[in-house]
Amino acid sequence: GAMRSRAEVDATLQTAKVNPAELLPVAHCLSFGPRAGTGDYCLLQLEPGLSAQLEAGCSLVIRGEKHEQVVLCSKDKTYDMKIADTSNMLLFIPGCKTPEQLKADQASCNIIHSQACCAGIAGFSNNYWELRRCRPKLKKLRKLLMENPYEGPDNQKDQTSTFAKYTTEDLLSLIQASEEEILHQLQVIDACRIEGYWRILEFDYEMKLLNHVTQLIDSESWSLSKVPLRTCLEELGSLEPKEMIEHILLSYGRKHIDDAGEVYFEMQEDKICRAIAQMLLQNAVKFNLSEFQEVWQQSVPEGMTARLDQLKGLALVDESSRPATIFLLKVEDLPEDNQERFNSLFSIREKWTEVDIAPYIQDLCAEKQTVGALLTKYARSSMQNGVKVYNSRRPIS
Amino acid sequence: EAASLTCSTDAADLAQWVLVELQGEIEPRQSGELAGSLLGDLHYTHEGVPVLIVGHHILYGKLVQLEKPFAVLVKQGAGEPGTELSSTEPHTHYTVTALIKTKLLFKTRPKPIITNVPKKV
Numbered sequence: 196g197a198m199r200s201r202a203e204v205d206a207t208l209q210t211a212k213v214n215p216a217e218l219l220p221v222a223h224c225l226s227f228g229p230r231a232g233t234g235d236y237c238l239l240q241l242e243p244g245l246s247a248q249l250e251a252g253c254s255l256v257i258r259g260e261k262h263e264q265v266v267l268c269s270k271d272k273t274y275d276m277k278i279a280d281t282s283n284m285l286l287f288i289p290g291c292k293t294p295e296q297l298k299a300d301q302a303s304c305n306i307i308h309s310q311a312c313c314a315g316i317a318g319f320s321n322n323y324w325e326l327r328r329c330r331p332k333l334k335k336l337r338k339l340l341m342e343n344p345y346e347g348p349d350n351q352k353d354q355t356s357t358f359a360k361y362t363t364e365d366l367l368s369l370i371q372a373s374e375e376e377i378l379h380q381l382q383v384i385d386a387c388r389i390e391g392y393w394r395i396l397e398f399d400y401e402m403k404l405l406n407h408v409t410q411l412i413d414s415e416s417w418s419l420s421k422v423p424l425r426t427c428l429e430e431l432g433s434l435e436p437k438e439m440i441e442h443i444l445l446s447y448g449r450k451h452i453d454d455a456g457e458v459y460f461e462m463q464e465d466k467i468c469r470a471i472a473q474m475l476l477q478n479a480v481k482f483n484l485s486e487f488q489e490v491w492q493q494s495v496p497e498g499m500t501a502r503l504d505q506l507k508g509l510a511l512v513d514e515s516s517r518p519a520t521i522f523l524l525k526v527e528d529l530p531e532d533n534q535e536r537f538n539s540l541f542s543i544r545e546k547w548t549e550v551d552i553a554p555y556i557q558d559l560c561a562e563k564q565t566v567g568a569l570l571t572k573y574a575r576s577s578m579q580n581g582v583k584v585y586n587s588r589r590p591i592s
Numbered sequence: 593e594a595a596s597l598t599c600s601t602d603a604a605d606l607a608q609w610v611l612v613e614l615q616g617e618i619e620p621r622q623s624g625e626l627a628g629s630l631l632g633d634l635h636y637t638h639e640g641v642p643v644l645i646v647g648h649h650i651l652y653g654k655l656v657q658l659e660k661p662f663a664v665l666v667k668q669g670a671g672e673p674g675t676e677l678s679s680t681e682p683h684t685h686y687t688v689t690a691l692i693k694t695k696l697l698f699k700t701r702p703k704p705i706i707t708n709v710p711k712k713v
Contacts, residue, residue: 199630199633204633207633207645208633208635208645211645211650213635213643213645213650217637217638218635218636218637218638218643219635219636219637219638222633222634222635223633223634223635224630224632224633224634225612225630225631225632225633225634225644226628226629226630226631227626227627227628227629227630227631228627229627229628230627231626231627232626232627235666235667236664236665236666236667236689237664237665238662238663238664238665238692239662239663239664239665239688240660240661240662241660241661241662241663242660243660245663246661246663246691246693249606249663249688249691250606250691255663255688257686282615283613283614283615283616284613284614284615284616285611285612285613286611286612286613286614286631287609287610287611287612287662287664287690287692288609288610288611288612289607289609289690290609291609291610291612291634292610293610293640293655293694294636294640294642294655295640297636311633314634316612316631317609317664317690318664323662
């Protein structure tokens with residue numbers, strides 16, 4: 196198609212019985228560009244904030260392996276992507292000015308001339324990608340790192356291992372989450388970087404390290420809230436790598452710097468007691484509750500109090516058995532998908548109180564969603580002995 | 593293999609385009625390539641009302657500021673001969689080439705232009 200002249204445009208206006216005096220003097224002649232209709236272009240509808248991020252030069256990444264639903268990741272958020280169809284045709288046109296822009300152009304030059312501009316339609320579509328903020332898919336992160344947990348420097352397995360090890364870049368390309376969400380989760384699961392690779396400590400090795408520290412605290416009679424890094428490294432550095440000593444202190448303590456510039460740690464009672472409980476519980480299917488509580492309290496460091504509320508999302512108490520029992524149930528071992536999570540929980544126990552189930556569904560809550568809202572959606576409530584309980588909406592196979 | 597589609601932008605190159613929303617489908621008048629063929633003339637009244645003349649129809653529309661802007665993604669390397677992505681290349685690269693914050697919505701039923709004889713220029 197050759198370019199249209201202003202005269203041709205005016206002729207069309209005349210045929211259409213539109214008075215050119217009612218119009219701005221610049222007309223756009225819309226024609227299809229070379230790549231229109233090839234499917235090389237697509238439209239992505241942006242959630243609030245993304246447009247500003249793009250204009251600031253930030254990147255977006257679309258992530259997903261062939262068997263996964265794709266997600267879009269900004270620097271710090273993850274979105275599900277879904278195709279939305281429209282019954283209309285959407286044409287996208289570069290170089291097409293709005294009336295405001297035309298009037299501004301006109302104001303900046305004194306001559307008002309009638310023009311016909313060519314505006315090529317870059318592409319058109321009857322659908323676009325829609326975004327919806329979602330929970331980052333982080334379960335895979337732990338799964339990948341658990342393929343090859345770090346068992347200590349003496350362990351021969353590590354040197355000869357053919358198991359995959361993952362750098363930050365590797366994780367970014369495999370995990371359906373934003374970089375910030377991934378880095379945050381690595382911190383939450385106490386992962387550490389060894390020779391450039393992210394590793395999770397094998398649990399027994401982790402307990403061995405923790406035990407070195409708690410024994411030292413005991414023998415030095417330190418306050419649990421003032422454990423000096425320097426002395427730990429000096430005393431324990433011959434037993435284990437210094438990076439590992441420091442890592443265990445960072446995992447189980449809060450780091451502070453005193454007035455003299457010395458680093459010390461405030462040991463976290465809840466986290467330490469919880470780890471020791473896991474160590475005890477993993478050795479059998481279930482335990483007599485009162486026996487367990489006795490052994491547990493004896494096992495935690497002097498000055499710490501073991502309490503059942505420290506075990507939320509780690510262990511479950513069965514009050515219905517005589518005597519009462521407790522068993523290991525880790526939320527991170529449960530399915531990530533909402534429906535599958537509820538199915539799994541209801542197959543473990545038919546009826547749950549809100550207090551018992553909350554720690555096992557808290558992580559499913561979307562940005563402004565509550566545990567109560569999840570229960571309303573995925574469970575049915577009833578009263579049992581004057582207590583509200585929840586069970587499955589559907590029969591569990 | 594991971595299929596990571598990176599969608600990167602060069603903020604300096606990020607243009608602002610306009611969306612035109614029409615009812616119906618695009619069909620070229622002649623069965624032939626769409627590329628290069630004319631859709632129609634777009635005008636604005638002094639009040640800023642967009643007017644589109646497509647074939648024998650006049651469409652009156654309105655300018656809408658999009659609550660949720662669009663990003664226009666273009667596939668890199670597509671359409672250029674010799675740049676086929678090999679099967680070992682795990683990454684398809686899209687670039688955000690433009691943002692769209694404004695749309696011209698033509699919702700009204702087109703008014704046919706009644707002509708007897710086309711006027712010669």
